Amino acid sequence: MTPPDLPATPAARRGRPPKARAATSVDTRESILDAAEDLFSKHGFYGVTIREVAREAGVDTALIHYYFTAKRGLFEAVFLRRAEVWNNDRVAAINRYAEAPGPGGMTLEGLFEAFLRPPFEWSLKGGPGWKHYAALVAQTNANPAFGGETMARYFDPAIHRLIELIKQVLPQAAEVDIYWAYHNLSGALTLTLGETGRLDRLSGGLCRSGDLESACAYMVRFAAAGFRAVCETSAVKVDHR
Amino acid sequence: MTPPDLPATPAARRGRPPKARAATSVDTRESILDAAEDLFSKHGFYGVTIREVAREAGVDTALIHYYFTAKRGLFEAVFLRRAEVWNNDRVAAINRYAEAPGPGGMTLEGLFEAFLRPPFEWSLKGGPGWKHYAALVAQTNANPAFGGETMARYFDPAIHRLIELIKQVLPQAAEVDIYWAYHNLSGALTLTLGETGRLDRLSGGLCRSGDLESACAYMVRFAAAGFRAVCETSAVKVDHR
DNA sequence: GTCTATAGCTTGATAGAC
């Protein structure tokens, strides 16, 4: 589902007449974003200089300030660009599933499959830009300084919709339990999308980080069982710090 | 179990005679490590300057080069310092459990409880340094540039021991399935130890990132159920990329 | 061991020509 066909590389841009004049500035802006996305995803915000971005994009540093005012603005623009597509895709997928689930009604497996498939699809078939973006999100999610705030700002609305639907599948579940269970899923998802190669080493080559098809299938079943275990028995813990 | 009593703050250092002369240089080295750990955990390797570390540690920048040669050496020293304690603790805990499990024999819940408790304990009761360290590990685990390599170097031996014991509990499970299941657990663990505040926002204050007591309990049950679901039905996926 | 002083570079950002 949701086959992504938007090319992420400027080289494959489609349907624009080659002679068009206005195309230039749009392409410049996009290629700056592509270069920044690539570099930020690998080395983080502070690990990348404006000059490196400019060099990889084939433009001058002054141009980056012209388009994005400051380095921080460039980062935000990178983050924003794909967040909307990503989120709309996921929300559309779970809504579609909720309206027409299988004969037995909604299941956690079906719901998670719908919710997780889009990011994995984009990462697999959307071109290198989407892989870079996924890694960037993974790193941001783990960032103690601004990770919580940034992730919340861009992704919480979509996740709240998911949680509404989980409540329909598990009507007796306590809200706290659902949130903590989701937190476990979120960690698994972002680590996997980061494709750090950790699993490859740990497993001695038995598993490959890039095998997102398997990753998605495993995650759906792991998370569904985890949610059930956490939500079906009462497990609200008292915080005795 | 495993009550940590090693103070992380220099102020609380115990048992050393105040007049001792040799203590000074050790304390200097340690306070540089403490400052670096704090800052690296918040802003990453490139987000921190030697000068900032020196200022926070109350020493000169030249001294940092004296002890650690270069910025990179400082980072590695920070990472190494607590890795050994952390890993030894975890391995000791699961070995202890394996030798004397409850009446019904080993369970996944018991095993994960033993394996996860030490990092949570240290983070809760080991002083601020351990919290910084946990956040540093969380960030490193998500780092695409050197995360996979660094994590493997410091943590894989302990995890291989865990996987051996999991195989004893689930003797029929395919090795691939175990590794993929562990990967899901690993993501959940590091995200949680990072305490980014994401969950607090998402849940509207219902859950708190700092409530590690609950986090650990949830994770044990979530992961145990996830492992069972993934390993008990044959789910080896073909990678059709 | 610890500091001062500084070399030698790179950084983010801008002013202004075209």
Place this chain on the structure above:
DNA sequence: GTCTATCAAGCTATAGAC
């Protein structure tokens, strides 16, 4: 829109006094 030129500030690292 795009580039050249440049600034002030900050960076890592080191040499050498004490």
